[in-house]
Amino acid sequence: MEMAGALVANESQLGRSGNDRAISRPSLLKELTARRVRMTWQRRLLVGIMQDSPRHLDAAKLLEIARRRDSRIDRATVYRTIGLLKDCGLIDELDLMHLEGEKHYYEAKTSRDHCHLACFRCGAIIEYASPAFERLKREMAQHGDFEIRVVRLEVGGYCRRCRARAA
Amino acid sequence: MEMAGALVANESQLGRSGNDRAISRPSLLKELTARRVRMTWQRRLLVGIMQDSPRHLDAAKLLEIARRRDSRIDRATVYRTIGLLKDCGLIDELDLMHLEGEKHYYEAKTSRDHCHLACFRCGAIIEYASPAFERLKREMAQHGDFEIRVVRLEVGGYCRRCRARAA
DNA sequence: ATATGTGCAAATCTTTTGCAAATTC
DNA sequence: GAATTTGCAAAAGATTTGCACATAT
Numbered sequence: 201m202e203m204a205g206a207l208v209a210n211e212s213q214l215g216r217s218g219n220d221r222a223i224s225r226p227s228l229l230k231e232l233t234a235r236r237v238r239m240t241w242q243r244r245l246l247v248g249i250m251q252d253s254p255r256h257l258d259a260a261k262l263l264e265i266a267r268r269r270d271s272r273i274d275r276a277t278v279y280r281t282i283g284l285l286k287d288c289g290l291i292d293e294l295d296l297m298h299l300e301g302e303k304h305y306y307e308a309k310t311s312r313d314h315c316h317l318a319c320f321r322c323g324a325i326i327e328y329a330s331p332a333f334e335r336l337k338r339e340m341a342q343h344g345d346f347e348i349r350v351v352r353l354e355v356g357g358y359c360r361r362c363r364a365r366a367a
Numbered sequence: 368m369e370m371a372g373a374l375v376a377n378e379s380q381l382g383r384s385g386n387d388r389a390i391s392r393p394s395l396l397k398e399l400t401a402r403r404v405r406m407t408w409q410r411r412l413l414v415g416i417m418q419d420s421p422r423h424l425d426a427a428k429l430l431e432i433a434r435r436r437d438s439r440i441d442r443a444t445v446y447r448t449i450g451l452l453k454d455c456g457l458i459d460e461l462d463l464m465h466l467e468g469e470k471h472y473y474e475a476k477t478s479r480d481h482c483h484l485a486c487f488r489c490g491a492i493i494e495y496a497s498p499a500f501e502r503l504k505r506e507m508a509q510h511g512d513f514e515i516r517v518v519r520l521e522v523g524g525y526c527r528r529c530r531a532r533a534a
Numbered sequence: 535a536t537a538t539g540t541g542c543a544a545a546t547c548t549t550t551t552g553c554a555a556a557t558t559c
Numbered sequence: 560g561a562a563t564t565t566g567c568a569a570a571a572g573a574t575t576t577g578c579a580c581a582t583a584t
Binding site: 238240242243272273274275276277280302 | 537538541542
Binding site for chain 3: 405406407425426427442443446447450468469470471
């Protein structure tokens with residue numbers, strides 16, 4: 201009995217969907233202090249934004265939002281903090297199929313990996329998680345004899361709405 | 368970031384990953400002429416290199432190799448040709464987990480999609496194809512109601528050899 | 535007290551672009 | 560001959576870095 205996947209979210213909100221359990225996000229701040237990472241107001245600010253943000257942020261957007269709350273924060277700090285969170289494995293880095301430029305997007309790691317379907321036409325980002333994905337990961341780890349730390353599955357194509365519109 | 372050794376070439380065993388048949392690569396040149404794309408010696412040269420190359424090339428490496436055969440070729444032409452091939456859906460763009468910098472890597476599209484396992488320690492790139500991957504794609508297309516054009520699955524972690532070495 | 539993090543500005547790296555000249559069909 | 564492609568040089572965009580100063584533990 202093959203269980204199909206779930207559209208986890210549409211462009212913004214990770215939450216619950218269909219008959220899937222909710223997808224949780226651990227507190228980035230807690231995770232950092234648990235790792236005995238030094239805390240500064242800059243890090244608290246940035247991490248707070250990433251935590252709350254409903255959508256995928258790129259470094260520039262993150263800086264912009266942070267600056268609105270405290271203009272003393274610098275671009276370099278944003279990049280350095282992103283690097284820190286990445287190294288700790290607390291956020292994932294995405295390309296979203298480079299729909300607009302070469303920048304990267306970030307999101308707090310969720311309890312279940314999910315992939316991103318990017319519509320070339322309207323730019324919608326659909327998140328998709330499924331047991332088949334988990335199974336594939338398990339298979340790669342076992343059969344490929346590989347200790348998986350990060351997985352990034354991105355798909356480009358056309359969403360239902362755009363296909364209908366083009367027909 | 369880290370990255371102990373040099374990027375080991377393609378450690379791939381495309382024909383052996385998963386339990387599958389050999390994977391073929393259609394002739395890029397034929398595909399292009401079939402699409403009535405104008406042919407120039409620059410394009411022939413670049414496409415020939417991509418076709419033959421056993422490993423993943425980035426734009427700079429591609430330019431370097433091309434220049435050895437004809438120094439008149441320009442960096443811009445390389446990028447423009449890559450763009451052309453991408454638009455035609457004849458090559459795939461990879462990040463290989465950004466093991467060294469933000470550049471992109473390219474490979475002629477194969478008859479079956481495969482994913483890339485990148486070892487954070489030794490830099491080896493292992494290619495992995497499997498029916499489970501095909502199944503997942505089918506599921507995403509059907510259940511997510513999405514017309515898939517490009518799929519990119521990249522994994523970062525530690526290969527068997529490096530795990531053994533670290534133990 | 536000391537190791538670590540930050541702002542600033544400049545540097546680096548990759549990719550893109552405007553335009554006149556060259557090439558392909 | 561008209562449309563397209565190229566080389567060149569410069570620009571753009573994203574990210575990183577050196578260093579003197581500030582901050583956290």
